[in-house]
Amino acid sequence: MTAVVEHITIPDRRGPAGRLSDFFWKHPHVLLTVMLAPPLLWLGVVYIGSLFALLLQSFFSIDDFSGLINYEFTFATYRQLLSETNLDIILRTVSMAAIVTLASALIAFPIAYYAARYAQGKWKVLFYLGIMLPLWSSYLVKIYAWKLILAKEGIVTWFLAKVHLQWLLDAWLSLPVVGGNSLSVSYTGTFIVFVYVWLPFMILPIQAALERVPGNLIEASSDLGGTPAQTFRHVLFPLALPGIVAGSIFTFSLTLGDYIIPQIIGSSRLFIGQAVYAQQGTAGNIPLAAAFTVVPIVIMGAYLYMAKRMGAFDAL
Amino acid sequence: MSTAVLFDNVSRHFGAVRAVDGVNLEIAEGEFFAMLGPSGSGKTTCLRLMAGFEQPTGGHIEIFGETAEGVPPYRRSVNTVFQDYALFPHLSILDNVAYGLMVKGVGREERRRAAEDALAMVKLPSYGSRRPGQLSGGQRQRVALARALVNKPKVLLLDEPLGALDLKLREQMQEELKTLQKSLGITFVFVTHDQGEALSMADRIAVFNDGRIQQLGSPEEVYKQPKTRFVADFVGSSNVLPAKLCQKLGVRSAYASLRPEAILLSPPGEGALSLNGTVSAHSFLGAVNRVVVDVDGARIAVASPAALAVPNVGSPVTISFAAHELHPMEDA
Amino acid sequence: MRSDRLNRSPLGLKIAAAAGLAFMHVPILLIFLYAFTTEEKSYQFPPPGLTTQWFAVAWNRPDVWAALTLSVKVASIATAVALVLGTLCAAAVSQTRFFGRETISLLVILPIALPGIITGIALRSAFSMAEIPFSFWTIVLGHATFCIVVVYNNAVARFRRISGSLIEASMDLGADGFQTFRYIILPNIGTALLAGGMLAFALSFDEVIVTTFTAGQQSTLPIWMLEELIRPRQRPVTNVVAMIVVLVTFLPILGAYYLTRDGDQIAGGGK
Structure with missing residues (x-):
């Protein structure tokens, strides 16, 4: 064997790299600082700074005549935010977020349950990719697909005509709030697309939560004479709840902030996202736009606080 | 005979926790030295202080007369056999064994030969092309030993080297380690919580408890004349009158x-x-x-x-x- | 006994799960059909005829090419930036015990956790306050901000699997910090970084909300599509582009899946 070592401490033969390595070894916090500085400078200073600067602007107001921002601390913008039209927008968005969340949970549960409990081997992979691919495929393409589907001349109308149920669609579209000229310009359309686009975000956490439920727990319940409905209500549902809450964080937050879906598929009435977009863009009212962004932040803050107390973060 | 490792009133405190507290010891060159104690007694921290993974918060360490404080692990001619063996999963067995020579700049052919010799020494001559995942626990342990010894360390540190092996294999490895140490003449320092292992293998034993050495002596001394109740309890089963x-x-x-x-x-x-x-x-x-x-x-x-x-x-x-x-x- | 009962799933559940999966996939499949329709003016179903002529038309459109090139450039550079920053963060968080690692995780996740519109406006107003003109680089910066988390999640999961003693073993055998990084850490996190990078690319390639705020006059492919969605001018070309986008994003997802399938999860929920 080769005798390499003469001294106990091996002299440095690697030049500057070796010396730098020694320096970092002796001062690990310097290395840590060097590693963390670039990401922290960007995320911690620039990004967080921008967020705070934005929030700060909500305490300024806009001069009605010149259209310029008046840099004086005021709650005027918040008073404006609480006007009837704007409250309408907030209420509309929150209700949409709520029913989208509910519907997503309903559709997601069987998929997540099947994937977590029954799918094995290549079926497991198939389910996994079957959820992952729609999750990651293009957001705009997904919306576009629904524009094709919901169009007056599209597949839904065609299908209903084939099965002689055209009258059902017409009846639905003639309803006051949910109806409209066609599905693609109705709340129903907006709702369907929201559910479609956010669905994978609901499936994954529910699946994660269910995968942690030991199989024999469900067996134990049925062994004890529980009917499937009872097993679901008293065993399965409580155990899946953290996952549902975790998923609802996504569906709720994403719906609150989206401005593209209701713009492309929906009626002309605004959602929060659209209001923000319009205020900062065409209206040039950055303070009001900033105040509007505070709404989802506050709602999500409260939501996250409750979710945390229910232990939903373990399922993320 | 010179002193291989010297601890002069060495302490390693983690905040309020005194992992090692005022330890003095002197390990002679060529000695088979055991550090025995329950978990959390400070024996492993002492080993890590020798390897350079920890720095003392007080006192002074010398390895073959040279100050060890501030010397990184990669500049100490001390090698370690880790408790979980820590074989590199992405490298073949041969590359694992040759790793130390590779990073020191030894030529490809020379280090391959040295690694093969080392594998032969631990009785795994034809295993070089396998991956760590394909080996049994006992085989991995031998590879870890070869990987350390190929560097010709002045001191070999072994952290609970036999802990993960079953009883029969453990007894066999005890024999082999002892023979290997005698033939190579390298100073072995090993950490164990198994008093039988320490008694049967070591030339001298340091019994640790609460970050301090309770007793330091030959296996016979420690066994027959425990200096404290702790040693009497931990090493064998003396009556305390x-x-x-x-x-x-x-x-x-x-x-x-x-x-x-x-x-x-x-x-x-x-x-x-x-x-x-x-x-x-x-x-x-x-x-x-x-x-x-x-x-x-x-x-x-x-x-x-x-x-x-x-x-x-x-x-x-x-x-x-x-x-x-x-x-x-x-x-x- | 256990597996026996578990393998028999109730029929109702099977149907509900299958219907759910169909609901998720049929719309995407329709995109493929529409790329071949002969109908130009409407979204008529079933298509009156099938043709491949629109592929040639789309191929010859300079605006589509310009948008595609910009998107690929932005996604490549944003991915590179995210790889560096995300790996640094993950390494710092996993290799040391220092206080505040929770904060770092939160900070990295924030750009994705907050609605995109907030990140978009915040960056936009910051850029205009700092009088930075909107350009290629403002788009890249915006994208890198929310791509870091994907790389970070993948890298952190992998770092957690590298036992600390591997790094100690390397140093013990004489490798200094740089050698240990090159010979031990990098080979072990390589596939995770590749997977994270692919996902970051897919995320950036598809992003539209933040981009509308940080892009000036330039159009990335999603922006081009958004304009077509709002004011359809060239439906057949849009159909073809939509299909291509689906194919382009599927490849990195499948790739990332195969790179990380044994062990850690793709950071899917973190999209």
């Missing part, structure tokens, strides 16, 4: 230790000490019977050869032992 009995026997110390096998269940011979008590329990252990005798409320275990008759429970009995078997102890 309370102050009352010590006084009766004329020992000038609060406590004294007495090994069960040094006690006879018969009246004293000449120059022997004796105590009277009653038999409170006994059990058959194969070569010996373990008899527990109650002497004034103190329970004293006696290892009586199986050939001798065992007195009934409750019967009075006199136990005797040579005066030199009684070892005064330091602390409570």
Whole structure:
């Protein structure tokens, strides 16, 4: 064997790299600082700074005549935010977020349950990719697909005509709030697309939560004479709840902030996202736009606080 | 013979936790040295201080006369066999063994030969092309040993090297390690919580508890003359005689230790000490019977050869032992 | 006994799960059909006829090419930036015990956890306050901000699987910090970084909300599509582009899946 070592401490033969390595070894916090500085400078200073600067602007107001921002601390913008039209927008968005969340949970549960409990081997992979691919495929393409589907001349109308149920669609579209000229310009359309686009975000956490439920727990319940409905209500549902809450964080937050879906598929009435977009863009009212962004932040803050107390973060 | 490792009043505190607290020790070159103690006793931290993974918060460490503080692990000619072996999963066995030589800039051909020699030495000559995941626990342990020894370290550190092996393999490896150490003449420092392992392999043992060395000596000393109650308890199963009995026997110390096998269940011979008590329990252990005798409320275990008759429970009995078997102890 | 009962799933559940999966996939499949329709003016179903002529038309459109090139450039550079920053963060968080690692995780996740519109406006107003003109680089910066988390999640999961003693073993055998990084850490996190990078690329390639705020006059492919969605001018070309986008994003997802399938999860929920 080769005798390499003469001294106990091996002299440095690697030049500057070796010396730098020694320096970092002796001062690990310097290395840590060097590693963390670039990401922290960007995320911690620039990004967080921008967020705070934005929030700060909500305490300024806009001069009605010149259209310029008046840099004086005021709650005027918040008073404006609480006007009837704007409250309408907030209420509309929150209700949409709520029913989208509910519907997503309903559709997601069987998929997540099947994937977590029954799918094995290549079926497991198939389910996994079957959820992952729609999750990651293009957001705009997904919306576009629904524009094709919901169009007056599209597949839904065609299908209903084939099965002689055209009258059902017409009846639905003639309803006051949910109806409209066609599905693609109705709340129903907006709702369907929201559910479609956010669905994978609901499936994954529910699946994660269910995968942690030991199989024999469900067996134990049925062994004890529980009917499937009872097993679901008293065993399965409580155990899946953290996952549902975790998923609802996504569906709720994403719906609150989206401005593209209701713009492309929906009626002309605004959602929060659209209001923000319009205020900062065409209206040039950055303070009001900033105040509007505070709404989802506050709602999500409260939501996250409750979710945390229910232990939903373990399922993320 | 020179000193391989010197600890001069070394401490390693993590905040309020005193993992190592004022340890002094001197390990001689070529020695097989064991650090024995329960988990959390500071033995592993001492090993890590020698390897350079930890720095002392107080005191001074020397390795072969050179100051070790501030010297990174990669500049110490000390190598470690890790408890979980820490083989690199993405490298072949040969590349694992040759790794130390590779990073030191030894040529490809030369390090391949050295690594093959090292693998032959640990009796795994044809395993070079396999991956760590394809090897059994015992084989991985040998690879870890070869990977360390190929660097010709001045000191080899072994962290619970046999802990993960089953009993039979462990006994076999104990033999092999001992033979290997003698033939290479390298200083071995190994950490274990298994007193049997320490007693059978080491030239000297340091018994650790609460970050301090309780006793340092040859296996025989540590076994036969435990200096503290902790050592008496942890190494083997000495009886600890309370102050009352010590006084009766004329020992000038609060406590004294007495090994069960040094006690006879018969009246004293000449120059022997004796105590009277009653038999409170006994059990058959194969070569010996373990008899527990109650002497004034103190329970004293006696290892009586199986050939001798065992007195009934409750019967009075006199136990005797040579005066030199009684070892005064330091602390409570 | 256990597996026996578990393997028999109730029929109702099977149907509901299958219907759910179909709901998720049929719309995407329709995109493929529409790329071949002969109908130009409407979204008529069923298509009156099938043709491949629109692929040639789309191929010859300079605006589509310009948008595609910009998107690929932005996604490549944003991915590179995210790889560096995300790996640094993950390494710092996993290799040391220092207080505040929770904060770092939260900070990294924030750009994705907050609605995109907030990140978009915040960055936009910051850029205009700092008088930075909107350009290629403002788009890249915006994208890198929310791509870091994907790389970070993948890298952190992998770092957690590298036992600390591997790094100590390397140093013990004489490798300094740089050698240990090159010979031990990098080979072990390589596939995780590749997977994270692919996902970051897919995320950036598809992003539209933040981009509308941080892009000036330039159009990335999603912005081009958004304009077509709002004011359809060239439906057949849009159909073809939509199909291509689906194919382009599927490849990195499948790739990332195969790179990380044994052990850690793709950071899917973190999209």
